[in-house]
Amino acid sequence: MVKIFIDPGHGGTDSGATGNGLQEKAVTLEIALALRTILTNEYEGVSVTMSRTSDKTVSLTERTDAANSWGADYFLSIHINSGGGTGFESYIYPGVGAPTSTYQSAVHTQVIQASGFNDRGKKTANFHVLRETSMPAILTENGFVDTSADANKLKTASFIESLARGHAKGLEQAFGLKKKADLYKVQIGAFKVKANADALAADAESKGFDAIVLPKGGLFKVQIGAFSSRDYAEALAARAEKAGFDAFIMQD
Numbered sequence: 196m197v198k199i200f201i202d203p204g205h206g207g208t209d210s211g212a213t214g215n216g217l218q219e220k221a222v223t224l225e226i227a228l229a230l231r232t233i234l235t236n237e238y239e240g241v242s243v244t245m246s247r248t249s250d251k252t253v254s255l256t257e258r259t260d261a262a263n264s265w266g267a268d269y270f271l272s273i274h275i276n277s278g279g280g281t282g283f284e285s286y287i288y289p290g291v292g293a294p295t296s297t298y299q300s301a302v303h304t305q306v307i308q309a310s311g312f313n314d315r316g317k318k319t320a321n322f323h324v325l326r327e328t329s330m331p332a333i334l335t336e337n338g339f340v341d342t343s344a345d346a347n348k349l350k351t352a353s354f355i356e357s358l359a360r361g362h363a364k365g366l367e368q369a370f371g372l373k374k375k376a377d378l379y380k381v382q383i384g385a386f387k388v389k390a391n392a393d394a395l396a397a398d399a400e401s402k403g404f405d406a407i408v409l410p411k412g413g414l415f416k417v418q419i420g421a422f423s424s425r426d427y428a429e430a431l432a433a434r435a436e437k438a439g440f441d442a443f444i445m446q447d
Contacts, residue, residue: 199242199243200245201246203224203227203245203273206250206253207220211275212340213340213341215341216346217346219277220250232359239375255324256323258272271335273362274336281339283315283335284336285302285336287334288319290319295333298333301366304365310337377446381420381421381432381444382418382419383399399435406418407419419431
């Protein structure tokens with residue numbers, strides 16, 4: 196079992212960077228929750244814990260202490276940049292070698308491929324969450340809130356999904372994670388126009404569902420869950436129907 200600790204940066208009284216109507220704390224949580232859903236629903240042999248799952252204040256020490264106490268195999272801190280730049284960059288602690296540097300390369304490369312962000316490079320920094328964790332750790336900076344081109348991307352559910360999937364693919368590569376077979380996916384809509392899919396996903400999120408938008412076959416499909424058990428998928432579909440969505444189950 197690979198134990199992944201996901202740390203959505205900032206939260207609560209600490210908004211992090213702000214710009215173009217976005218707060219870093221909210222965007223990092225969106226990415227982290229989407230990543231948790233992907234890892235737990237689609238991969239075997241992985242356990243996920245998060246430093247926060249809502250908008251609350253968590254100190255840096257509390258974050259690293261929680262990961263250390265849990266015995267995480269990897270610490271992933273998700274952030275959004277500011278300062279007028281553009282693109283993606285990642286950080287590990289200075290002077291560390293493999294496997295930390297190898298894991299960084301895997302995650303960094305996959306996020307760049309999934310997002311299409313400008314590559315700002317693999318870097319090092321003396322950040323608390325990199326220094327005080329007892330396991331390999333990475334901090335990712337996913338675009339700039341104060342650059343309109345990046346911010347406009349970060350406002351869409353489909354792009355948040357792309358970032359989450361890039362992180363997941365990097366973790367898959369780094370730790371040799373295996374995909375679950377015969378997943379039952381709960382879908383609530385499919386659209387030719389992405390904005391319509393984003394709107395439905397936002398509505399589902401507001402009602403407590405972890406919605407993602409997946410481009411497939413020329414359509415933008417809105418999915419709220421994927422399970423190896425059909426019973427779980429049927430239970431989620433029933434809950435979605437009760438909430439007013441037209442849910443159905445797909446298998447692939």
